[in-house]
Amino acid sequence: MTERPRPHLAVVGAGPAGLAATLAAARHGVRVTLIDAAPEAGGQFYRQPAAGLKALRPQAPHHHRPGWLRLRDGLDRELEAGHVVHLRDRHVWFVERRPEGFTVHALLGPEQERPQEVRADAVLLATGGYEKVLPFPGWTLPGVVTAGGAQAMLKGGLVLPGRTAVVAGTGPLLLPVATGLAAAGARVAALVESAGPRAFVRRSPALATRPAKLAEGARYAGQLLRHRVRTLVHHTVVEAHGDRRLEAVTVAALDAEGRVRPGTRRRLDCDTLAVGHGMLPHTDLAQGLGCRVDGVAVHVDDEQRTDVPGVWAAGEATGVGGADLALAEGHIAGRSAAARLSGSQPDPRDWARAAGTRAGLRRFFAAVDEACAPPAHWAEQVTDDTVVCRCEEVPAGAVRRAVTELGAGDVRTVKLLTRAGMGWCQGRMCGPAVAGLTGCPETAGSRPFARPVPLGVLARAGGDDESRSERRSGQQSEHQ
Ligand SMILES: Cc1cc2nc3c(=O)[nH]c(=O)nc-3n(C[C@H](O)[C@H](O)[C@H](O)COP(=O)(O)OP(=O)(O)OC[C@H]3O[C@@H](n4cnc5c(N)ncnc54)[C@H](O)[C@@H]3O)c2cc1C
Incomplete structure (x- = not known):
């Protein structure tokens, strides 16, 4: 048979x-x-x-x-x-x-x-x-990388992004990044997390449901202590400084509303800033x-x-x-x-264990996600000359003017008026920043293709079944 x-x-x-x-x-x-x-x-x-x-x-x-x-x-x-x-x-x-x-x-x-x-x-x-990265003055300087990017250099390329790093932003990814860089020999001048302890305490019932995850957090805390990494919670990076590349960052404490607290700014020397604001x-x-x-x-x-x-x-x-x-x-x-x-x-009984894990972890990470929201007033630190869309080099001032002077009411209109989000990454990087600066809701941007496609490929991919099958005889194609 x-x-x-x-x-x-x-x-x-x-x-x-x-x-x-x-x-x-x-x-x-x-x-x-x-x-x-x-x-x-x-x-x-x-x-x-x-x-x-x-x-x-x-x-x-x-x-x-x-x-x-x-x-x-x-x-x-x-x-x-x-x-x-x-x-x-x-x-x-x-x-x-x-x-x-x-x-x-x-x-x-x-x-x-x-x-x-x-x-x-x-x-x-x-x-x-x-990774989501929100802009701040100086964030386009060489030496400023995403937290995941720094980790990818280390894990995939076995290189350190620099000698002295500040790891900043918010979210659990900052912990493996800071400890990974320190273990690999970088001096980590500070781990700057914008979430405050209260945000976690308030969500402790949900967080306590996954003791293994809390233990993982405690292990990272131990490693930070061992590597003498200073941890600044409820703090944010307000500016990156440097002439041709990064030389230092200014960090500041946040108040209960998520605004920078006056008189708390301090400068930290570093040649690398690994920054991320969630995923x-x-x-x-x-x-x-x-x-x-x-x-x-x-x-x-x-x-x-x-x-x-x-x-x-x-x-x-x-x-x-x-x-x-x-x-x-x-x-x-x-x-x-x-x-x-x-x-x-x-039969869902076939995956009952995985379903239990899924339910527990979804609850846990929903609480972490809420606790690790970027500071509510982060956009106030973004000066008008700060570039927001890196692909099209659109500054924050232009994005703001699209709303205040030209009447844009959504991210798409801002894009049409300023070109923010029209470049190579199609708004994947600047989308959240444009939404935050304009007060528009953050949604998954709609892009026809997941990757840039050469026009020739696009032209060949179209057409009816007959022309497709003719093409297939000559074209590299996999039918399994
Ligand atoms: C940069 C970065 C670093 C992270 N580091 C950590 C960490 O240190 N510790 C931790 O606990 N969590 C980390 N996370 C979160 C962690 O990656 C996820 O929890 C986990 O890996 C998610 O698994 P996944 O399979 O959903 O996605 P991923 O692990 O992201 O895998 C997705 C895969 O899809 C592929 N892919 C995506 N789009 C396409 C496409 N169009 N065509 C072909 N292939 C495609 C990618 O190449 C990738 O291999 C990190 C996340 C990111 C983004």
């Missing part, structure tokens, strides 16, 4: 969520194509040193190595069994829904210029999130498919299904909550997809 062919799932993103989903689906009868822009699996949390660096101790800058090894070994087994194909260095720019299934459009090559298509019965989006989900591919987005995150049901049939989403694309939550959501999504693609009704 011939075996029924396995249904085919395309998973976009090989971070914790995508890996957990891939393993769960592959172990339950699905053929998976795992597609990721990075050269190695792992995503942000399990980012590995570049292979060419031949790291002697690749584990040194990493946390949770046993968890990573379990995922990596599991992936290797499924690759060997032929249940999974891992496509690296593929930047997915669009997922197309067609009557017979889905076509994932990706670009590969150093210039992301070579197109590749993957066709599948269903799609699982595990594209993670990216935002990647929603472009989901929006391109027409999936519902709630606020800034992809909406999913208890099985991690979006409201578009055949499309699942997991991990930080559906809301920011750390690697353990991403793993739990990925597992549930993979199990659900496997059951539904094989035509059976999923």
Whole structure:
């Protein structure tokens, strides 16, 4: 008797969520194509040193190595069994829904210029999130990097961004960044967190539900003490100074309303400022498919299904909550997809443990997210000449004038009037800043494509089925 062919799932993103989903689906009868822009699996949390660096101790800058090894070994087994194909260095720019299934459009090559298509019965989006950074005078100076960027240099490139660092902003990511830089030999002059202790105390019932997470926080606090890192809570960076590059930052205490307290400014010498104000989900591919987005995150049901049939989403694309939550959501999504693609009704008891973890961590991180909101009056520190949109070099004054003098009432009109958000990153970086400066609500920006696409690729991707199939004979295309 011939075996029924396995249904085919395309998973976009090989971070914790995508890996957990891939393993769960592959172990339950699905053929998976795992597609990721990075050269190695792992995503942000399990980012590995570049292979060419031949790291002697690749584990040194990493946390949770046993968890990573379990995922990596599991992936290797499924690759060997032929249940999974891992496509690296593929930047997915669009997922197309067609009557017979889905076509994932990706670009590969150093210039992301070579197109590749993957066709599948269903799609699982595990594209993670990216850092939010709010502007302040001097934030465009060389030496100012995002907190995650500093960590990526260390984890992926095994280099320090500088000798003396200040780590600033808000959110739990600052802890591994500050301790990681200090452990790797940088002098961390200060960890500047804008949230105050009261914000956490007020949310202690929700926070106390995850003692393991609190213990993790305590371990980081111990490491900060050991490395003599000064921690300034309820403080913010108000300015970065330097002539050609960063030389120092001014920090100040905040009052209960989130305003800078007069007379508290102090200057800290440093050559690196690693700054981040939280995380935002990647929603472009989901929006391109027409999936519902709630606020800034992809909406999913208890099985991690979006409201578009055949499309699942997991991990930080559906809301920011750390690697353990991403793993739990990925597992549930993979199990659900496997059951539904094989035509059976999923049984939630199959993932009861993961669902418990998911519920607990969502509650915990909702409380952390509220506690770690950027200071309410951060925009007051942004001088009119501070560049807000770096791609198009639009200063804060122009953004403000678009509202006060030209009558713009939403971010889109501000963009049309000023070009803020019209450049290479399509407002991913400056979107929250423009919203904050103008008082407009922060929403997931709607972009037709997740990545910049060469016009030639776009032209070839259009057209009807007949011309497509003619082209396919000549074009590099993957149909699995
Ligand atoms: C810069 C950064 C640093 C972080 N550091 C820490 C840390 O030290 N400790 C901690 O607890 N948490 C950290 N986090 C949070 C942590 O990354 C997440 O909790 C966890 O990794 C989320 O897992 P995920 O699978 O949802 O997404 P990710 O780990 O972000 O994985 C998403 C994957 O999708 C791929 N991808 C995205 N879009 C596309 C596309 N269009 N085409 C192809 N591939 C795509 C990416 O290359 C990536 O590999 C960090 C987050 C960021 C953004």
